[in-house]
Amino acid sequence: MIHNSERLLSVGIDIGTSTTQLVISHLTIENTAPLTAIPHFCITAKIPIFISPVYFTPFVDRLHVDASALRKIVATEYDRAGFKPEEIDTGAVIITGESAKKENAEEIIHSLAGYAGDFVTATAGPDLESVIAGKGSGAYQLAKTLGRCVINVDIGGGTANIVVFERERIQSTSCLNIGGRLIEIDPYNHKVRYIAPAAAAILSDLGDPLKVGDPVDKERLMPVVRRMVDILDQVLLAEDLDYLGSRLLMTAPLRLDLREPLIMFSGGVGTYFNTRSEDWFAHGDLGPLLAEALKEARVLKKYLFLPAAETLHATVLGAGTHTLEVSGSTTSFDNHCLPLRNLPVIPLELDCRDRFDKWAEFRLRYPPNETVAYWLPSLPQPNFSEVNVLAQDLLLLLAKFPQDPLIVLTKDDIGKALGQSIRFHTHLPLHLICLDQITVQNGDYIDINKALPGQEAVPLIVKTLVFGQ
Amino acid sequence: MQNPYETVALLKERKEEREKIDQVLPDLAKINIQEQLLVPQPADESLYREMMHLTPARIGVWRTGTRPLTRTMLRFRADHALAQDSVLGMVPEEFASAHGLLPIQTQVENKEQYLTRPDLGRKLSLEARETLTKGGTAACQVQVVVADGLSSKAIGANIPDLLPALMQGLAHYGFIIGRPIFVKYGRVACMDEIGEILHPESLVILIGERPGLGTAESLSAYMAYKPHRSMLESERSVISNIHRGGIPPLEAGAHLASLMKQILASKASGVRY
Numbered sequence: 001m002i003h004n005s006e007r008l009l010s011v012g013i014d015i016g017t018s019t020t021q022l023v024i025s026h027l028t029i030e031n032t033a034p035l036t037a038i039p040h041f042c043i044t045a046k047i048p049i050f051i052s053p054v055y056f057t058p059f060v061d062r063l064h065v066d067a068s069a070l071r072k073i074v075a076t077e078y079d080r081a082g083f084k085p086e087e088i089d090t091g092a093v094i095i096t097g098e099s100a101k102k103e104n105a106e107e108i109i110h111s112l113a114g115y116a117g118d119f120v121t122a123t124a125g126p127d128l129e130s131v132i133a134g135k136g137s138g139a140y141q142l143a144k145t146l147g148r149c150v151i152n153v154d155i156g157g158g159t160a161n162i163v164v165f166e167r168e169r170i171q172s173t174s175c176l177n178i179g180g181r182l183i184e185i186d187p188y189n190h191k192v193r194y195i196a197p198a199a200a201a202i203l204s205d206l207g208d209p210l211k212v213g214d215p216v217d218k219e220r221l222m223p224v225v226r227r228m229v230d231i232l233d234q235v236l237l238a239e240d241l242d243y244l245g246s247r248l249l250m251t252a253p254l255r256l257d258l259r260e261p262l263i264m265f266s267g268g269v270g271t272y273f274n275t276r277s278e279d280w281f282a283h284g285d286l287g288p289l290l291a292e293a294l295k296e297a298r299v300l301k302k303y304l305f306l307p308a309a310e311t312l313h314a315t316v317l318g319a320g321t322h323t324l325e326v327s328g329s330t331t332s333f334d335n336h337c338l339p340l341r342n343l344p345v346i347p348l349e350l351d352c353r354d355r356f357d358k359w360a361e362f363r364l365r366y367p368p369n370e371t372v373a374y375w376l377p378s379l380p381q382p383n384f385s386e387v388n389v390l391a392q393d394l395l396l397l398l399a400k401f402p403q404d405p406l407i408v409l410t411k412d413d414i415g416k417a418l419g420q421s422i423r424f425h426t427h428l429p430l431h432l433i434c435l436d437q438i439t440v441q442n443g444d445y446i447d448i449n450k451a452l453p454g455q456e457a458v459p460l461i462v463k464t465l466v467f468g469q
Numbered sequence: 470m471q472n473p474y475e476t477v478a479l480l481k482e483r484k485e486e487r488e489k490i491d492q493v494l495p496d497l498a499k500i501n502i503q504e505q506l507l508v509p510q511p512a513d514e515s516l517y518r519e520m521m522h523l524t525p526a527r528i529g530v531w532r533t534g535t536r537p538l539t540r541t542m543l544r545f546r547a548d549h550a551l552a553q554d555s556v557l558g559m560v561p562e563e564f565a566s567a568h569g570l571l572p573i574q575t576q577v578e579n580k581e582q583y584l585t586r587p588d589l590g591r592k593l594s595l596e597a598r599e600t601l602t603k604g605g606t607a608a609c610q611v612q613v614v615v616a617d618g619l620s621s622k623a624i625g626a627n628i629p630d631l632l633p634a635l636m637q638g639l640a641h642y643g644f645i646i647g648r649p650i651f652v653k654y655g656r657v658a659c660m661d662e663i664g665e666i667l668h669p670e671s672l673v674i675l676i677g678e679r680p681g682l683g684t685a686e687s688l689s690a691y692m693a694y695k696p697h698r699s700m701l702e703s704e705r706s707v708i709s710n711i712h713r714g715g716i717p718p719l720e721a722g723a724h725l726a727s728l729m730k731q732i733l734a735s736k737a738s739g740v741r742y
Contacts, residue, residue, distance in 0.1 A: 036709045038716055038724055147516050167519065330724045381713055384633045413716075416723035420638045436720075456727075 004031040006452050008459070009083065011091035011116055012320020013074065015057055015109070017098040017157030018181040018268065018285065020070065021316040022052040022077045027090070029326060029452060029459070039329040041457040046321040050081040051313060062194075063103050065095075067111065074116055088117030090449060090459060092319040095467075096129045097158030097179060098196065105467050110342075119339050121323065121447045125464030126161060126175030126251050129315065130154065134163035136318025137266035138309030144168050149258040151236065151303065154314055155269035155290065157181030158196070160232055162254055164261070174254040176235055178202075178228040180269050180287030183210075183221070187284040191215050198248060202227055205244040218280050218289060225286055225293040236263070236299045263303040266314035269294065274307050328437035329457040332419020337405045337431050338450045338458070342465065343373040345409070345440045350379055356393055363401050373407040373433075373448075375440050380412060387414060391421035398430075405431030409438045409446070416456070438462070497540070498547040507531040507538060525683040525714060548682045551622075555677070555685035556584075558621040560653070568632060570615055570651035571604050573597035577654035590656035593663070597652075601666045606647035611639050611729050612669035613646070616655030618689075620677030626686040627711055631675065631718040631725075638726025644733070657691050657705070664696030671732050672696045673725060678709065687712045690725050694738040704739035706732065 008027045014020065025048045033040035058069035078085060093113045095105050102108075105124065113122035123132075133154035134140055143150035143165035154161040158179040164171040182199035185192055192214045195203070203210050206227055210216070231245045238256040241249060265273045268283075272291030280288050310317055344366055348359050359374075366372055374394065382390070398406050410418065415436030422432060433448065440446060440462050449459040503521050508531045511517040521529055530541045537545075557580055565572035574597055576589040583590055593601070606612070613635065617624055632649070639646050647669055652659050660674045671694050678687040688711040693704060706728065711721040732738050 036707050038708065038721075147513070167516070330720055330727075332723075381717060382719065384630045384719060387634075387719060413720050415720075416638075416727070417634050417719040420634070420641055420723050420726065424637050424641050 008089040013093040014316035024050040052077040092323040123463040125466030130161035130163040130173040132318035135322035137314035149261040154267040156267040172255040264308040270311040327435040330416040552680035555622040565651040574653040591658040609647035610644040612672040613649040614674040616652040616676040618677035619679040623677035623688040627718040631722040634722025
């Protein structure tokens with residue numbers, strides 16, 4: 001009667017500035033609660049079973065990612081792994097770095113996610129990318145195990161994504177527009193083939209007249225990569241950023257409040273940090289040189305360096321194994337309304353005067369016909385009548401902004417009581433999704449999967465959808 | 470052994486006195502020990518704080534020589550006293566009527582007998598059987614019973630939120646619900662006799678758990694499909710640890726409603742379910 005464990009097949013696809021990768025993993029979801037308690041489902045094991053080769057991300061031109069080539073990569077790799085898209089239970093496609101700035105990034109990621117499996121989610125955004133890379137690199141696990149602060153810096157082709165874990169908490173994230181592929185070099189004749197806008201800003205800051213077609217060597221480019229590392233140092237050491245630094249920073253600066261942090265590097269550049277290259281332009285970019293300059297970073301004298309468990313595959317592993325969460329196990333929902341994707345989350349303040357007016361005001365920031373998910377932050381130990389009042393207020397909000405189904409997410413373990421109360425207070429036919437023990441932030445999106453068989457726990461993915469300008 | 474009635478009277482008498490003292494001396498038992506960091510100058514305060522939050526057990530309490538601090542000792546004794554109060558204390562007489570419960574009593578006559586004769590706590594008094602026949606609901610789908618059990622505090626702390634959430638949930642599913650009953654001096658198996666008198670299809674009893682030093686307010690819910698006197702303990706389903714620090718009473722009420730639905734649907738409870 002009771003299924004105490006489920007094994008899900010999860011895919012991660014990372015479309016980066018320079019490379020595209022795919023990983024398929026097994027996720028085990030288990031009930032970890034004793035028999036006399038309410039079930040509590042956790043993801044207890046994450047095992048990668050298939051890792052694709054590293055592809056160059058296909059582009060039609062400088063402004064467009066090649067959708068059909070990407071689809072072909074996914075089809076080929078599914079075929080090699082021996083899986084069909086309909087066998088994939090969950091997972092995430094993440095578009096990162098410079099690729100997320102392409103004009104068709106949003107369209108591509110949604111269509112690719114739809115193709116890759118029924119509940120494969122589309123995600124993008126520099127802060128989410130930082131977190132995913134830090135989880136995939138092993139930094140999160142290390143911070144949790146050691147009870148320490150661990151900084152992960154994932155440096156790819158276009159961006160450096162930084163996350164600071166303090167034990168199980170994410171203390172801060174940040175993203176810098178520096179990476180190995182901001183200048184492309186012909187691997188055969190060593191002439192500059194492309195200079196990205198961010199690289200042009202660095203060159204103009206240095207007063208360097210480098211242009212496309214110029215022949216280069218290691219010495220010619222070292223000042224450029226050293227300047228990148230200098231900016232990275234400023235961010236990692238929480239110094240005041242210089243003009244170039246503030247131009248290259250894509251998010252809020254890193255907030256640091258830590259003692260004896262550990263630092264690790266992942267991403268393509270992180271791979272070269274741990275090895276040694278002789279052929280500097282083997283990939284036709286700055287990657288190996290940037291790793292070389294990174295070895296002299298000031299931050300390494302201040303923080304203790306540890307090699308990452310995963311470097312090149314950090315983001316794709318993170319996307320495949322660290323995006324899925326499971327809701328609380330006492331909830332209230334109409335399973336036939338699920339799955340639901342890309343729902344914007346609207347946090348509803350509870351302890352404020354005229355809360356209903358405030359709620360309506362928040363709701364008006366989104367198109368009136370869009371289906372949204374309302375999120376109730378901490379509501380510690382509410383009593384029966386408070387929950388009833390809340391249920392009636394939510395029904396008023398539904399009357400003012402009709403949508404089907406009504407979606408309510410809560411932080412505290414009250415999903416079932418609130419759901420029953422909402423149903424009790426309306427005579428209209430109502431489809432309802434009321435899930436608990438979920439933490440989201442304003443601006444997040446959520447994908448909600450079908451419930452685990454025979455259970456009330458629902459797998460879901462909290463994510464951002466931020467595409468570069 | 471002291472007569473429990475006298476104990477209760479004495480406690481009442483002392484209540485006013487205690488309240489006066491409380492204004493001068495803070496009540497030790499009201500301090501949240503999971504927030505109390507007694508180790509002076511911890512190497513990693515935030516980690517220490519997090520570890521304290523992980524368990525209500527008395528960890529990180531520091532020491533004096535090889536012994537616990539005086540305040541740790543006093544707190545231990547205060548919690549022990551609370552646990553005893555909870556066992557010896559009574560659910561107020563007006564509780565049943567305030568929550569719309571039909572009050573009955575087992576064959577137990579006082580607290581001392583309750584503690585020494587568990588068998589009597591499973592049998593209903595003659596008067597109780599009559600009250601049930603006259604005022605109870607026969608052959609309902611779900612019968613809800615509240616019993617004091619070993620913790621009077623668990624009843625006062627949880628039932629005001631749990632019971633209405635449970636009733637609302639059951640009503641939402643459209644079940645025929647019997648008039649809820651309150652059993653004084655009740656043990657879990659008093660449900661068996663109630664089952665034989667009223668013949669409910671299913672029954673859930675909410676009963677105070679034997680208090681520990683972590684909380685004196687923990688409640689259990691035992692559920693049975695067609696309870697009767699020859700049923701085995703293994704045929705009851707149970708959800709335990711219902712209190713503010715465990716399964717929140719409100720959510721427990723909602724959850725119990727859906728468990729009752731499952732029990733009715735599968736026509737079985739406990740290991741048969």
